[in-house]
Amino acid sequence: MLLTPLNSIGRQHVKTFQDAGLDCAGLFGSSTELERTRIHAAVTSRQLVILVASPEAMVNNPALLGVIKTMGSCLLAFDEAHLFDSWARWRPDLSRAASRFGSCRRLALSATVPLAQVSALQDALHINKPLVVHRGPFLRRNLVIRVIDRNAAYAFGRSNRVEQCRADLEHAQRVAYAFQLAVCCRAAGGNMVVFTSSRSEAARVGAELRCAAEALARHGSSRDEPLDVLVYHAGLEDRAATEHHFATNTGIVVVATIAFGMGVHCAHVRAVLHFVRTADAPCCGCRTCYHVWLLFVHPFGLAMF
Amino acid sequence: MDKAAVRAAAYGLLRSRFEHEDFWQGQLEAIVSVVDKNNPNVGVLSVMGTGQGKVRHSPRAGPGGIFFFRWKGMFPRLDSLTDVLLLLRSMRSCYLWFADRCSRYCSVAAAQS
DSSP: OEEOSOHHHHHHHHHHHHHTTOOEEEEOTTOOHHHHHHHHHHHHTTOOSEEEEOHHHHHTOHHHHHHHHHHOOSEEEETTTHHHHHTTTTOTHHHHHHHHSOSOEEEEEESOOOGGGHHHHHHHTTOOSSEEEEEOOOOOTTOEEEEEEEOGGGTSOOOSHHHHHHHHHHHHHHHHHHHHHHHHHHHTTOEEEEEOSSHHHHHHHHHHHHHHHHHHHHTTOOSSOOOEEEEEOTTOSOHHHHHHHHHHOSSEEEEEOTTSOTTOOOTTEEEEEESSOOTTSOOOOOTTSOEEEEEEEOHHHHTTO | OOHHHHHHHHHHHHHHHSOOSSOOTTHHHHHHHHTOTTOTTOEEEEEOOSOTTOOOOOSSOOOOOOOSOOSTTSSOOOOSHHHHHHHHHHTHHHHHHHHHHHHHHHHHHHHHO
């Protein structure tokens, strides 16, 4: 059993295992009744080697859970394990799912578990003590992480016209920077992701980037097609199409909230730009502090500057 | 299954099914720990960075910037001529506000005179 709280990663795992010739199936909230029936039959007949599932799909399927408990599972693995602790408040089914399985071998996989949170994570995943911990290397030669300090006006309230003016300027500068970076990413044969803090901001930035791309193409400054800018957030219906388009094509910019593809392996991503400070970034909470603009960029794209 | 056999089986599966030559650092150790025959209910936490398959060096640290003026975030940071033009453009509302105030002042002054 492989439990993952992020469906897009789960679907990618299923594809990886199936491509390797392993009998694997995925059970998510969006799975159809027919798929659930097939998975139930495959588990009952012991035809399945790996079942990748979201915690909610397992908790809300007591029949399948009972079959798995009766037959026993060799290994229960948790992907993005840190989320089972940090997201437990607003997704209680994460810890519930971990508790529904009997005693078995458990493997927690994550890239971000601070030492102080290991004990809490162990409790959330119902892992017996003592816990065996392996830590791999984190220095990655293929990544450059830049933090650019920006004007704080963009992050706080705009009580007067001067502050509004400064915020508009800051916004325009960030959009211009994002557009330059996106053009470089496309020239390098890759894609780019721009993370924003809200749906409305994603729509706004997406519209401005699209407008800038069309203006560039209209003035004949670019010989290529206009930049392909897509907006992605939880309020849109065409999310699956956007994910597929992003994963299979290059030269695409996706402006999204954190609902988009965290942890998904996509080899042709050249830059990930955090347009504003996200919830995961530390909050200074003070008006005089600089607003940070996090920029995670691949050197292939960075070399263009 | 002893540790040597686990290692051999893991390498065989890695090469035959997933077509990789070697594990990343820390992966094989986690596999050996999780199939430990002496501990049937073992719990293993494996923490490692993702996406280490793509390796490329960066010759430069990144884009530089020209600091025309900046003081604790009070003023905008201008990196290029485009930023200067954007500043002028975004201050359009200030021009309008200033022109509005001037016209009001002039009209009041004219009325008083």
